[in-house]
Each structure stands twice: as structure tokens, then as C-alpha cells.
Amino acid sequence: xxxxxxxxxxxxxVLLLAGCAGTQSRNTDPENDPWEGYNRKVYxxxxxxxxxxxxxxxxxxxxxxxxxxxGVGNFFRNxxxxxxxxxxxxxxxxxxxxxxxxxxxxxxxxxxxxxxxxASKLGIPFYNEDLGQTMAxxxxxxxxxxxxxxxGPSTFRDGTGRLADSFYHPVGRAIHGxxxxxxxxxxxxxxxxxxxxxxxxxxxxYDPYVLMRDVWMQNRRYQIYDGDPPMLDYDLYLEDDxxxxxxxxxxxx
Amino acid sequence: MKLKVLLILVxxxxxxxxxxxxxxxxxxxxxxxxxxxxxxxxxxxNLDEYTANPEALEDLVRNDLxxxxxxxxxxxxxxxxxxxxxPKEKIDEFATCMTNLLINRYSKSxxxxxxxxxxxxxxxxxxLNPKLTRVRTRISLPEGGEAPVDYAxxxxxxxxxxxxxxxxxxxxxxxxxxxxxxxxxxxxxxxVIERLSTGQMQLAE
Numbered sequence: 001x002x003x004x005x006x007x008x009x010x011x012x013x014v015l016l017l018a019g020c021a022g023t024q025s026r027n028t029d030p031e032n033d034p035w036e037g038y039n040r041k042v043y044x045x046x047x048x049x050x051x052x053x054x055x056x057x058x059x060x061x062x063x064x065x066x067x068x069x070x071g072v073g074n075f076f077r078n079x080x081x082x083x084x085x086x087x088x089x090x091x092x093x094x095x096x097x098x099x100x101x102x103x104x105x106x107x108x109x110x111x112x113x114x115x116x117x118x119a120s121k122l123g124i125p126f127y128n129e130d131l132g133q134t135m136a137x138x139x140x141x142x143x144x145x146x147x148x149x150x151x152g153p154s155t156f157r158d159g160t161g162r163l164a165d166s167f168y169h170p171v172g173r174a175i176h177g178x179x180x181x182x183x184x185x186x187x188x189x190x191x192x193x194x195x196x197x198x199x200x201x202x203x204x205x206y207d208p209y210v211l212m213r214d215v216w217m218q219n220r221r222y223q224i225y226d227g228d229p230p231m232l233d234y235d236l237y238l239e240d241d242x243x244x245x246x247x248x249x250x251x252x253x
Numbered sequence: 254m255k256l257k258v259l260l261i262l263v264x265x266x267x268x269x270x271x272x273x274x275x276x277x278x279x280x281x282x283x284x285x286x287x288x289x290x291x292x293x294x295x296x297x298x299n300l301d302e303y304t305a306n307p308e309a310l311e312d313l314v315r316n317d318l319x320x321x322x323x324x325x326x327x328x329x330x331x332x333x334x335x336x337x338x339x340p341k342e343k344i345d346e347f348a349t350c351m352t353n354l355l356i357n358r359y360s361k362s363x364x365x366x367x368x369x370x371x372x373x374x375x376x377x378x379x380x381l382n383p384k385l386t387r388v389r390t391r392i393s394l395p396e397g398g399e400a401p402v403d404y405a406x407x408x409x410x411x412x413x414x415x416x417x418x419x420x421x422x423x424x425x426x427x428x429x430x431x432x433x434x435x436x437x438x439x440x441x442x443x444x445v446i447e448r449l450s451t452g453q454m455q456l457a458e
Contacts, residue, residue, distance in 0.1 A: 028435065120398075206436040214428050222422020227401060231387055232424060234405070234417070237330040 028210055032145055032217065034252070039147035043209050046152060050192075054199075057192035064193075071115040073194070076187050078107045078114025079170045080128070086168070087129035091137050096127050128223060131161030136224045144252040145213055150188075153216035156253060280381060281406040281413045284321060285388045286374045292317050293372060296363050303364060310360045318356065323407065323414035324348040330416065331430045335437035343442050350449040351429070369395040384408050387419070 026036055033039060061069070081104040088097035103119040103126065111118040120126065135157050136143075143157035154162065166172030174184040205211040221229050295313060296303060303310040328348035329336055336344060375389040385407050392400045405417035405426075417426040437445050 028431075206432045210431055210435075211428065214431050215423050218423045218427065219421055227422075229422060231385070231405065232417075232427065234330055234385075234407075234426070237333055237426070237430065 028207070029145075029213070032142075032252070033213060034144055035146065039145060039213075040209055042147040042149050043212070045149055046147070049150065053189070053192050054196075057189050057196060060189050061193040061196060069190070069193070072190050074107070074111070074117045075114040076171065076190065078104060078111070078117075081107075083131075083165045083169050084127055084129045087131060087134045087165075088127060090131075090134045091129065093127075093129075096125075099124055100127055127226075130158075131165045132158030133161075133224050135161055140253075141224070142252050145217065153212055155220070158220070279412050280377070281386055281388045281404070281415075282374060282377045284406075284413060285390065285404060285415075288317055288321055289372055289374070289390075292363070300364075307360060307364065310364065311356055314356050314360050314363070318359075319352075321415055322352070323409060323416045324352045326407070326409075326414070327351065327416045327426055330426045331433055332437060332442075333430055333434050335434045335442075339442060343446075347442060347446055347449075350446055354449060355425075366395070386413075388415075 026040070027033075028036065030036075064072070081100050085097055085100045085104065088094075088100055103124045106119045106122065106124070107114045107117060110116075132155070140157050143155035146154050146156045146159050148154050148159055148162075151162070162172075166175055171180075171183045171187055174181045202208045202211060292314060296310065303313075325344065325348050328344055328351060331351070332339070332344065332347065371393045373391045373393070375391065377386070377388075385405070388404045388406060390402050390404070392402055394400055401421055403419040404415045405419065405424075406413045406415050408414075417424055419425070433445060436448075
């Protein structure tokens with residue numbers, strides 16, 4: 001309980017910092033990213049962390065044979081089913097939640113604790129949900145971008161959702177002191193290793209911070225709409241005054 | 254007997270060919286099916302040759318793909334406000350640079366994956382919008398799972414043309430717009446073209 005409280009105070013501190021971030025110099029997307037000054041600081045912090053994490057991830061990627069690494073990915077993905085299941089129920093998607101339950105059961109048993117994705121071979125569909133997506137479907141569909149220390153891109157809504165989900169996520173529970181830190185760190189390294197291919201692109205970008213934000217925000221929207229978002233309004237891109245020079249303050253929460 | 258069979262065969266072939274020509278529709282879904290099918294078959298059949306000579310593959314991709322693309326429209330969308338007042342030649346030059354990068358990248362991934370992946374073009378949903386539509390495709394990856402790749406098409410006087418690729422919800426136009434528009438505004442179009450053509454900027458997937 002003590003650890004939970006300290007976790008909450010860290011979150012409060014992060015939010016407080018975010019609230020003070022009114023003096024930023026840059027504002028590339030005032031509508032979606034009103035906390036850009038703060039977010040860029042956290043981004044720089046994460047980049048610093050990456051100087052340590054990346055070499056470990058590179059080593060891990062080299063040592064691990066591909067099939068084993070795939071197995072590890074399957075294992076963690078299978079544990080996510082717990083969060084997906086709860087949130088499918090919260091969204092009223094009962095057929096999908098039944099599928100997810102079946103998938104978790106089969107992969108945890110026949111799939112040897114999830115290392116082998118038997119359910120996919122049997123044609124059971126895969127879903128990915130979390131509380132952030134649930135809140136989005138409940139009507140909280142726009143939220144300001146929030147860069148989380150260690151965990152990376154998020155929004156205010158999704159960061160809150162993530163914290164709530166972590167109380168019962170088999171691996172995420174570690175941050176509240178109920179689970180194994182080792183697992184959480186292992187997952188972090190495994191996840192980092194999966195993004196190694198993208199490093200060169202990020203580095204060569206004109207503004208890596210903006211690239212990461214764009215890619216994450218677009219992909220998130222895609223997840224929220226379960227892979228079928230409405231088509232972009234390309235006409236807006238041709239209009240002269242699409243991106244306002246003197247933006248008003250964001251009304252997003 | 255043999256002759257009869259042969260005649261029937263010729264007739265069937267001829268007829269089906271004629272039928273094919275007639276139904277060779279120019280709606281976006283058929284276009285994507287036809288062109289990607291064409292490219293995939295060619296690459297799988299001549300994989301060794303293309304591995305030895307990647308430039309030949311780039312030429313093939315360029316020949317097959319270019320008639321399908323509206324590269325100037327993509328360029329205008331990417332440049333946005335930064336493209337206002339630029340001479341037409343500059344926009345053309347920029348569009349060509351972006352397309353070269355795209356074709357280069359596409360050819361490279363074809364060489365890597367064409368023998369291992371399967372491409373599925375999903376049917377048009379509902380009625381075809383007369384001006385703007387998207388074609389949804391699914392690429393099954395060698396390690397399992399699927400990557401959704403959508404193409405945005407719009408109707409031009411020369412027929413349907415693609416102007417955006419969207420991979421897992423991430424739009425090529427949107428992503429590059431947010432990188433390139435500020436860069437053009439800060440450093441000018443020439444510097445950006447220079448950076449693009451010397452390969453200092455890589456294309457995100």
C-alpha cells in the first residue's frame with residue numbers, strides 16, 4: 001500500500017510539472033499537444049535513458065534466436081489479454097470478450113504459458129483494448145498528448161487508463177509492488193528491441209519528437225477505432241489557414 | 254479429337270481474354286489488385302535477377318506504379334502552406350524526390366518480403382464514393398499477424414489515382430507533412446530537396 005501511495009505521488013508530481021509547463025518556447029501542435037514544453041523535457045529524459053537501454057536491447061536482440069524472441073512476444077501479448085478482456089466487457093463487446101477469454105485459456109495451456117500462439121492458428125481473432133480506448137469509446141475521444149517518463153508517448157487519458165489497468169495487469173502490477181520488477185524490466189527491454197529498426201528513421205527526421213508524436217497519435221486513433229478510423233479530411237491540408245499561427249489555448253483535457 | 258480440344262481451348266482463351274478486357278474495370282480496388290498482382294508475380298518469377306540488379310526492380314516498380322499515383326497532389330498536401338507561392342517546377346522537383354524515395358523503399362521491401370508475404374485486397378465497402386475513396390489491403394507477415402495497408406485514391410480527369418499510403422493508421426502524407434512543412438518554412442525548399450535527394454532523410458514505414 002505504501003508503494004502504491006508513492007506511485008500516486010510520482011504521478012501527481014508529473015501532473016504538477018505538466019501544469020507548470022506554460023513557458024514553452026515551441027508549439028508545433030497547440031491543439032493536440034498544449035504541454036509540448038513539458039513533453040519535450042520528458043522526451044529528452046527518455047532519450048538519455050535510452051543511452052543505457054538501447055545497448056542492452058541490441059545485445060538482447062543479437063543473443064535471442066528469432067523464434068524464441070517471437071515466443072517472448074507471444075508470452076507478453078497473452079498476458080495483455082487480461083486487460084483486453086476487462087475492457088471489452090466495459091465496452092459491451094461481449095462476443096469479442098468471449099473470444100479473448102478463449103484465446104487466453106488456449107494459449108496459456110496448450111500454448112505453453114502463451115509462448116506459442118495456438119489461438120491464432122485456430123483462427124480465433126485477436127483484440128487489443130485498454131482503459132484509454134474504453135474511455136475514448138465512452139466519449140472522451142480527444143485527449144492532450146502526454147509524454148510519460150520510461151513508458152513513452154501517451155495522452156492524459158491513456159496515461160490515466162494505463163495507471164488504472166496496471167493494478168490488475170499481471171506484469172504491470174510490479175509498479176505497485178505486487179508483481180515482479182524483473183518481468184517489467186524484461187518486457188521493457190523486449191519492447192525496446194522491437195523498435196530498433198525504427199531508430200535510423202527517427203534520428204534522420206527533421207524533428208524526431210514530432211515524428212514520434214505523429215506516428216503514435218495516428219496509430220492510437222487507429223486502435224481506438226478498432227482498425228477502421230474515418231478517412232482523413234485531406235481538403236483541410238490544402239487550405240491556407242489550416243494550422244493557425246496564433247493558436248488559442250487547447251480545450252482538451 | 255485433338256483439334257477439337259485445341260479449338261475449344263483457343264475459343265475459351267479468346268473468350269475469357271475478351272471478357273477480361275471488358276471487365277478490366279478501372280475502379281480503385283481493381284486497379285490495386287491488378288498492379289500489385291503484376292508486380293508481385295514479376296518479382297517472384299525473377300527474384301534472382303532483381304537481387305543482382307536492384308535498379309531493374311526500381312524501374313519495374315516505377316513503370317507499373319507511376320501511372321497509378323498522383324505525386325503532385327501528394328506533394329501539395331505535404332507542403333501545405335509552405336508550398337504557397339512556390340514555382341510549379343519546384344513542387345514538381347520536390348514531388349519527384351519524394352517519389353524516388355518511396356519507390357526505392359518499396360523496391361527494397363519487395364526484395365526482402367515478396368516471397369514470404371501474401372497480399373490480400375479487401376473489397377470495396379458500400380457504394381464507391383465518386384471522388385474520394387480508400388482501398389484496404391492486408392499483408393500477412395512471415396512471422397504471423399497482418400499489417401493493414403490502405404491506399405487513398407481520388408478521381409482525376411485521368412481516372413483514379415492514389416495519393417496516400419496508410420500503414421496501421423499512420424498516413425505517409427500526414428507524417429511527412431508535419432516534418433517537411435516546418436523544415437521548408439525554416440530552411441527553404443531547396444535545402445529540403447537537397448536533403449531528400451542525397452538520401453539523408455529516410456522514409457518511415
